[in-house]
Every structure is written in C-alpha cells, then in structure tokens.
Amino acid sequence: MTKIKSYSAQFPQWLHAETRIAPLVIFRIIFGLMMLASTVRFWSKGWIDSLFIQPNNFFHYYGFEWVKPMGEIGMYTVFVLLIISSLFIAIGLFYRWACLIYFLLFTYIELIDVTNYLNHYYFISLVALLICFLPAHRSFSVDVWRRPSIGLNKVPNWTIASIKFQLGLVYFFAGIAKLNYDWLFNAMPMSIWLQAKTHWPIIGDLFAEKWIAYSFSWVGCIFDLTIVFFLLYRRFRPVAYLALVIFHVLTGIMFPIGMFPWIMILSTLIFFSDDFHQKLLLFLSSLFKGRIKPLKAGNYVVLHGFKKKILTGLLVCYAFFQLLFPFRYLLYPGHLFWTEQGYRFSWRVMLMEKAGTAFFYVTNPKTGKRGEVVNSQFLTTTQEKMMATQPDLILQYAHIIKQEVESRGLKDPIINAEVYVTLNGSRSKPFIDPSINLAEIEEGLKHKKWILDF
Amino acid sequence: MKRLISIVFVAFCLLGLASCDPDEVKDKVEYSDFFENVADNMIVPRYAQFQSDLSALEVSLNTFDASDVSSLISLQEQFKAAYLSWQSVSVFEFGPAAEYSALLRANCNSFPANISIIEENIEVGDYNLDFPSNYEAKGLPAFDYLLFHTNNNDLLVELSEPSRIAYMQDCLDDMQDKVDDVVNAWDSYRAVFVGSAGNGQNSSLSLFFNQFLYDYERIKREKLALPAGFASDYGVPVDADTSIIEGRFSKMSFQLMDANLASLENIYLGVGVDGLDGVGIFEKLKEYNAQSTVVDGDLAIAIQEQFVICRAVISQFTNDLAFEIITNISEVQETSSQFQKMVPMIKNDMRSYLSVTVTLTDSDGD
Numbered sequence: 001m002t003k004i005k006s007y008s009a010q011f012p013q014w015l016h017a018e019t020r021i022a023p024l025v026i027f028r029i030i031f032g033l034m035m036l037a038s039t040v041r042f043w044s045k046g047w048i049d050s051l052f053i054q055p056n057n058f059f060h061y062y063g064f065e066w067v068k069p070m071g072e073i074g075m076y077t078v079f080v081l082l083i084i085s086s087l088f089i090a091i092g093l094f095y096r097w098a099c100l101i102y103f104l105l106f107t108y109i110e111l112i113d114v115t116n117y118l119n120h121y122y123f124i125s126l127v128a129l130l131i132c133f134l135p136a137h138r139s140f141s142v143d144v145w146r147r148p149s150i151g152l153n154k155v156p157n158w159t160i161a162s163i164k165f166q167l168g169l170v171y172f173f174a175g176i177a178k179l180n181y182d183w184l185f186n187a188m189p190m191s192i193w194l195q196a197k198t199h200w201p202i203i204g205d206l207f208a209e210k211w212i213a214y215s216f217s218w219v220g221c222i223f224d225l226t227i228v229f230f231l232l233y234r235r236f237r238p239v240a241y242l243a244l245v246i247f248h249v250l251t252g253i254m255f256p257i258g259m260f261p262w263i264m265i266l267s268t269l270i271f272f273s274d275d276f277h278q279k280l281l282l283f284l285s286s287l288f289k290g291r292i293k294p295l296k297a298g299n300y301v302v303l304h305g306f307k308k309k310i311l312t313g314l315l316v317c318y319a320f321f322q323l324l325f326p327f328r329y330l331l332y333p334g335h336l337f338w339t340e341q342g343y344r345f346s347w348r349v350m351l352m353e354k355a356g357t358a359f360f361y362v363t364n365p366k367t368g369k370r371g372e373v374v375n376s377q378f379l380t381t382t383q384e385k386m387m388a389t390q391p392d393l394i395l396q397y398a399h400i401i402k403q404e405v406e407s408r409g410l411k412d413p414i415i416n417a418e419v420y421v422t423l424n425g426s427r428s429k430p431f432i433d434p435s436i437n438l439a440e441i442e443e444g445l446k447h448k449k450w451i452l453d454f
Numbered sequence: 455m456k457r458l459i460s461i462v463f464v465a466f467c468l469l470g471l472a473s474c475d476p477d478e479v480k481d482k483v484e485y486s487d488f489f490e491n492v493a494d495n496m497i498v499p500r501y502a503q504f505q506s507d508l509s510a511l512e513v514s515l516n517t518f519d520a521s522d523v524s525s526l527i528s529l530q531e532q533f534k535a536a537y538l539s540w541q542s543v544s545v546f547e548f549g550p551a552a553e554y555s556a557l558l559r560a561n562c563n564s565f566p567a568n569i570s571i572i573e574e575n576i577e578v579g580d581y582n583l584d585f586p587s588n589y590e591a592k593g594l595p596a597f598d599y600l601l602f603h604t605n606n607n608d609l610l611v612e613l614s615e616p617s618r619i620a621y622m623q624d625c626l627d628d629m630q631d632k633v634d635d636v637v638n639a640w641d642s643y644r645a646v647f648v649g650s651a652g653n654g655q656n657s658s659l660s661l662f663f664n665q666f667l668y669d670y671e672r673i674k675r676e677k678l679a680l681p682a683g684f685a686s687d688y689g690v691p692v693d694a695d696t697s698i699i700e701g702r703f704s705k706m707s708f709q710l711m712d713a714n715l716a717s718l719e720n721i722y723l724g725v726g727v728d729g730l731d732g733v734g735i736f737e738k739l740k741e742y743n744a745q746s747t748v749v750d751g752d753l754a755i756a757i758q759e760q761f762v763i764c765r766a767v768i769s770q771f772t773n774d775l776a777f778e779i780i781t782n783i784s785e786v787q788e789t790s791s792q793f794q795k796m797v798p799m800i801k802n803d804m805r806s807y808l809s810v811t812v813t814l815t816d817s818d819g820d
Contacts, residue, residue, distance in 0.1 A: 047815060118816060195742075196809050258816030355747075355806060357798035362689050371691030372684060374675065382815065405689040413689070420798055422747040428798060 012312065015158040021139045022277035023160050025092075027270045028136035029284075031127065032090025034266060035102065038124075038259045039082045048075055051116055052109070055380050057400045059114040059393050062443060067111040078105050089131070092141020096132065103128035114393060115386035119349050120260045123170055127267075130166060134159045140281055158315060163270055165319065168228035170264075173326050173347035175224030180337075182352075183221065187213035188424040189353035190220075197254060223247055231271040244268060255350065332447050337423060338454035340390050341447065356388030356421040356431060360398065362405055363414040373401055389421050391432065391448050398438030415439040423454070485659055487733045488724070489648045492662070495726025498644070500542045500717075501637050503727065507536040508630050511597075515622055520614035523606055533597045534706060540594055541713035545669035545721065548661035549647060550639035556632045560589050565676075566698040567595035569603075576621045583628045592625045595700075602703035653809050663810045666718065667800055673714050674793040676700070677707070682779050682786045694783075696776035705774035712768050719761040735804065744807040748798045753807065760796045767792050 042048065052075045060067060069075060082105050088098035107125045110116065136159075137143045138152035182188040187210065194207040194216065206212050223243070230240035245265055252261035329342030336343060337352045360373035375384045378400060387393040398415045405413045415438045419431040433450040441450070514532040519525040540562055543551075551558040571591035575581040583592050600622055601609065612618060650658035679685040683694030701707045720726075724734020739754035746753040767789045771778050778786055 045815075051815065116815065256811070256817055260816070355802045357802055359794070359797075362686050362691055364691055369683070369691045369693070371686030371689075372675075372679060373686050373689055377688050401689045408688060408690050410690050420748065422802070425745075426747070427750075428747040428802070 015161065015312075015315075016156045016308070018154040019157050019160065020274040020278060021135075021152050021155045022274050022281050023270050023272070024134060024136045024155055024163075025140045026277045026280055027160075027163060027267070028092065028095075028131065028141075029090050030266050030269065031131065032086050032088070034259070034263055035086035035106075035124070035128075036083060036090065038263075039079060039086060041259065043079055048079055050380070052112060055113070055383060057378055057383075058112055059383065059387070059396050061111055061114055062392070062445060064111050067108065069112050075109075078109060081105055082109075092137035092143050095137030095141065095143055099128060099132040103132055113383070114390075114396075115383045117344055118260075119170075119345075119347055120257075120263060122345055123166070124263075126166060127163065130162055134162070140284070158311075160270065162315065162318075163267075164228075164232075166322070167264075167267055167270070169322055170347050170349075171224045171228050174349050175221055175226075176326075177346070177348045177351055178217070178221035178224060182424050183217055186424075187217045189351075190214075190217045192353050192425050193255070220247075231268065234273065237271065241268065241271070251350070257350070260349075334447075334451065335454040338421075339448070339451050340392075352424055354389045354421060354423050355385075356419055357428070358384070358388040358394065358397075358417055358419040360401060360415065360417045362401060362410075363416070364410055365412050365414055378404070388419060389431075391451050392443070394419060394432060395438055395441055395443060395448070398441075399443070402439045413439055429454070484651075485738070486648055488735070488738060489650075489658055489662075491724055491726065491732040491734070492721060493640075493644050493647055495728065495730070495732060496721060497543075497546055498637075498640060499727040500539075501546075501633065501640065504536070504539045504543050505630075505633055505637060507532070507539040508626065508633065511536050512623075512626055512630070515619065515626060518613070518619060520610055523610060526601075526606055526610055526613070530601050530704070533594075533601055534704060534709075537594050537598070537701065537704070537706065537710060538713045541710055542717040544672075544714065545665050545717060547665050547668075548658075549643045550636040553635075553639070556636050556639075558632060558636060560586075561632050562593045562629050563595065563700075564589040564593060565595040565598075565700045566702060567591065567599045569599055572596055572599060572621070576617050579617060581624075583624060592628060594629075596625050597622060598701055598703045602705075653811055655811075659808060660810050663805065663808060666721065667805075669714070670718055670796065670800060673711055674790070674797070677711050677714070678775075678786070678793060679790050681775065682783070682790065684787065684790050694779050696779055699775050702776065705776070707775040708768050708771055711775075712765055715761065715765050715768070719765070722757060722761065735808070739804070739807055742807050744803065746799060746803055748795070748803060753799065753803050757796070757799050757804065760792075760799060764789075764792050764796065 052069045053072050058069065070078065081101060085098040085102040085105070088094055089102060103125065106121075106128055110121050110125060135152060135155055138150055138155075144151045178184070183190075191210070191213040194213050198204045198207045200207065227240060227244055227247075230236040231244070248261035248265050251257065326346035329336045329346070332339065332341040334341070337354070358375070360375070361370055362373060363370040379387065379397070387397050394417060398417065401415055402413055416434055416436065417432060417438060418434045420428040421431040422428045430452055432452060436450045438450075441448075511529075511532040514525075514529040517525070518529055544559055544563065547559050550556060568590040571588065575588070575591055581588060581591075600613075600618060603609075604612075647658050653659050675685055677700050680692065681695055681699045683692055685692055696702070699707045701710045720734075722735045724732045724737055726732060736754045736758060739757070740752075744753035745751065746756040749756045767785075770785070771782075773781075775786075
C-alpha cells in the first residue's frame, strides 16, 4: 500500500522528468511515412471517388451535420494536402502546422460519412491530435536544420508516455470488449470467420475444427489484454514484440483490415528503449552521410508554473476521457452488439458478425398510397450494408428519404422500415418496430425505444 | 542488443507476408466446377438458343406476307419464342455482354418501349440505333409493340408498309450483331471466367453473384412492383401503371417473368439446357452446410423452395398482368411479398456463404 502511495506520488514527477528524444523522433518519422503510404494507397484504390464523390447522400455524426464533402476538386485538394502534410511531419518541416493541418483534414474526411468509420481511423485522428502538442520535430528534422537553436536532446517522459498510453488503450479495450459470452464460450464470430477460410491450402481443414476457433478467440483476448504490460517490461519486450508481429501478420492475412496491422506493428516500436531508438537514429544519420545528426547534448524543455499546470490538467482530462468514453454504453439498456448504442470510438475491433436487410416504405399520408424504396437510388452498396445494422443510421436514412420525397412535392410522408438482422450467426430477427414512423423521430443520443429486443 | 535487432528483423520478414492480399492466398479456384457447369451447360447453349431464335425470327420477317394472316401469326410466334429465350440469358450481363459495344440488356430489352420514338424513327427513316436515346425504341420491346399493339387485321394493313418491316429488320440486325459478338467473345472469355480466383470486385464469383441478384431484383421491381404500384421512385410512391409492363402488347408478361425465374432457378440448381443436374449454387451451399437466417434450417433447400413458391404463385394467374393489377390487386400483392421473401436469402445469406464481398474498403469487422 505504501508502495502504491509512493508510486502515485512519484508519477507526476516522473512525467516531467527528462528522457532522450530519440523514440519521439523515430515515431514522428514512422507516423508521417505511414500516413503518406496510407493516403497514397487510399487514392490509388479509387476510394476518394467512390467514398466522397460518387455517393448522393452521406451519413453524418450526431452534432456534425455541418460537415459536408467538397466536390471533386475540393476532395482531391484535401488529399493532396494530406500527402504534403504527412510528408512534412516525417521530415519535420513546419512541423506544428503540418500536424495541425493533417489532424484537421484527416478528421474532416472521417466525419463526412459514418459508414466509413473504422477504429483505426479514430486512432489516427487521436494520434495526429496528440503529436500537435509533442516536440517531435526538435531533433533530426528540417526545422532543426533551418534553426539549430530549437534543437533538443531531451524531452519530458509524458511526451513519449502519452503515445504509449494511447497505443496501450487500443489493445486493452479491444481485450475488454472480447470478454463476452459469445466470444469466449461459443467461439463466435470466430467460427464463422474461420469457416470461410476452410478452402485454404494445407491449413484450411484445421479452420473447420471447433477447438481452433476457441483457441483463436482466447489467444486473441488474452493477447489484447496483456500485450501492453509485456511491452512495458524490458525483459519480456523482445518476445512480446515478436508475438505482436505474428498476431498482426496473421490477422492481416486473414481479414480485410487494410493498413491496420502495419500501423500497429510500426507504432509499437515506441515501446523499445531509447538506446534502441538512438541507434536507429545514428543509422539514419549515416544514410545522410552524417549531415543530419542527433544532438549530443544541449537544450531541453522544462515547463514551469502555470504552463505546467495547464498541461498536466489537459493530459489528465484526455486520459480520463479516453478511459471513460468506451464505457458510455452502460448508460443504455439492451444488448450492446444489437443496439450499437455507444459502440463506436471504443476500440471494439473484429468483434461481431452482423448483417441486415432493410426494406423502407414511404406512405402518402393523404392517399394512403405506399411504395417500397429502392435503396440503390439513395445509397451505395457499402452505405446500404452499413445502414441496415445500425439504428442511428437507419433513422438518418429515413430522414434522407423524407427530405428527397418532400423536395419532390410529397409533404409529411410516413416512413416505415422492415429490417431483419442476423448477429453472430443467429436467425435473422426483426430489428426495429416496423409500425413506427421514422420520419417523426428526432435524431439524438437518447435510448432508441423503437429498437426491438434481441 | 543484437538479439533485439535480430528479433525485429525476423518480425519484419513476417511483415512481408502480411503485405500480400488475402485473396491471393487462395491458389485453387474454389468455384471452378460450378463455373464450368454454368459456362458449358448454361451460358453457351442458352446464347446459342437465343441466337437461333433470332435467326428464325429473321426468316419469318424476311418471308412476311402482309396479305396472309397466318404469316403474321407465325411471325408473332417466332417473336414470342425469342422473347422467352432472351429471359434465359439476361442474367449473364458480365464479361462480353457487359462490354460497351454489347450491353445486351439495354440493347435487347429496354422496356417499356417508347412508342413515339419508334413511330418517329419509322416515319423519318433516318436513325442510328446505336444511340443510347434509341435504347427504348428498339430491341424486343419494339417488336412487342409493332407486332401486337392492335388487332391482327389492322396490323396487316400497317405492316404492308415496307418501312415498318424495314425498321424491324434493322432492330433485328442490331440485336443479332451484338449477340453474335458476345457469343464469339465467349470462346476466349470462357477460360477467364472459369479460371478466375478469389472474391474480389472483378472476380467471376463477384460478377456472377451481383448479376444474379440484379436480375432477380429486376423481376421483383421492374417487372412486378413498379407496374403494380408497390414501388416508389426516389421515395415517392408510384401509382399503378400498366403501360410499363414487360411484354405489354403481347400480354405475355407472366410467361416472361416465369421464364426469367426458371432461368435463375436452373442456374441455382445447376441444371443445364440438356436437363442434366450438375453443380449449382445449391450444391455449393450444401457443401458449406449453409443455414438460413431467414427461415428455419437449410439455406440450400430454403432458396430452392422459394423459387418453387414464386413460380407457383405466378402460375395461378389466368390473365395477363395488366388485367390482374386492375381486377385482382391482392393476389398481385401476395406475389410481390413472395418475391420479397427471397431477397434476404440471396442478398445476405447466399452472399455471406459464397463470401462475396460487398465493401470495397477496409473493415475492422463490425
């Protein structure tokens, strides 16, 4: 008990104590290059067009109705700026501006359409925000080359710790989310996913085995819950990192999760010692024939008084928000995976298998004339798929239909939906009350009573 | 430190593995037996049948005698055979048929026909059938109009006008050219179709499945719900409109619908034109022991039974669709809801068991 007390007393001091800047610098370079690669990949796959230009309608986040795509020229300009700013982050040129622009633009494109939501996009937004406040450009950067006086050799621990904290959260909460009955005791949805891979050469037959599905489920859960603690201990770090790479490589091969494994594998290098990063820097420096050098000694940043208090306060608030926000689902009744109220922004990654079919009907209130809506006249295939399993998007879609119908001269249409959803291989069940007029329901964060029980 | 570096090195070698696409890992073509059956026993012979029905129509048209009603009747019968035959190939709108030069669905069967454009084309005599604006003035719906829009006596009078026969000949040439191109292209495309691996956007599996679903949804909406007034246009409920029915003038809408359903049903079951039952989607779903999420039990059986039900409800109608919409809307509504029941079975269950990807983008496995 006294030990804990002394730790908690030392912790704030430790946060402001000095450490070498190398890990932060390497992280800056890696992050910038990864974002550059991701953006180029996104562009080359044609997703700018198919996600931001082609759709006729977009699903907004509550409170962000005002975020709209900017048309073809605008969107391509945004992506050009993303490429430039991520490159600038990597080389450390106009670093603070580059981070700020990257953060704002990346967050902007993620806010355009909810159906594009991915946990790792949220992660990138958070990290981009964090690094705006970190002095990651003050060594081994163009900024220092231009103005040597800003060069730093040491930084406070909190700068590197904040990134480790953010990374640790992703794993830990992903692990907590797996602590549910279906995942642990039915090996669901792992069984369904593995079933789809049984045609793989050599190992395919194994995937049909129930015990394999259980092993994958349990190993995944234990890995997520514990990996960050093993990474923190020097003794276990190499083995833990190897396990981490194997884990992400496997999931990367098995599931269409894009850049996520890469990002995690490279980001978690920050858990290695400052010696390790210092050697990496020296190696990089040798590539530039020693013209860019990490500083041997010299400046460091020490914050005092008011600034220090503000910063500590901000960090504490950020940490508390991150720790509490994923638990907001407890405020809602019902089965979380079914209602998805409080589901997003909580590191619930690869957790369930959900699919739905939605039939929408518009009724003319005067004549009683009723017609089935053709979803493809409003939504892309991907949008339709996402909408059909998420109640807030179902409601938004009803409002999109209402707006279109009213613009075509039919006022106050009655809009009903028959939606059938299957969760983790269950029988499709009616998802929402088909008699409810969705056109009359206001959007909001309150519990949606019209969601039927699972 | 050395140990650490070597571990990181090994880790990055593994990364090389991660960078290969999940689809590329599949080195055998899982559906090749199914694709072979579809290509050799359905696609190729069905196109051949459609081709020969068009040739027979050509003979009737070239030997048409406006003074002989039996000549008209035989021309009409040949047209009906060709229209029914078309229903069995409409689903194959991928590969050669989806080439811009072919676009068989748009070129052969854009219904409803636009009567005023047809009449104008015939009157002016100067038209280019390749213009997209002429899609709705040609193809089988144009024949439907020209050969059935009034009684046979009046038709004989009309058709004694050479320009009307010439227009039909041009429409027929247009279809024949495109179908011939498609049939020739399948000689080489067959290998591509059968050899395509994986489930990516342009894989045979994905192309085939999407057309299967599209063709089914077209029966449900364009051929039934829209004329019956159960549908909407951009959300606005539409009124019943019997003038947009497929095969409106020849009054063969139910036969066409049934032929279209039978076409999909045979593909589903794997039954070739020779009547032999080979590998179909049914067999694949059985192989996966697929369970329906919509009804109890086996998905393969559930879809099979739903095809039987859909065709049975159509067969109860004794008159053409236009008449039934006006006099018997509740039965038409029942048909529509039976058609609807199939949608989640194909769109969700079948798609997920066949692992056809919907999303183009990355996911984190919602």
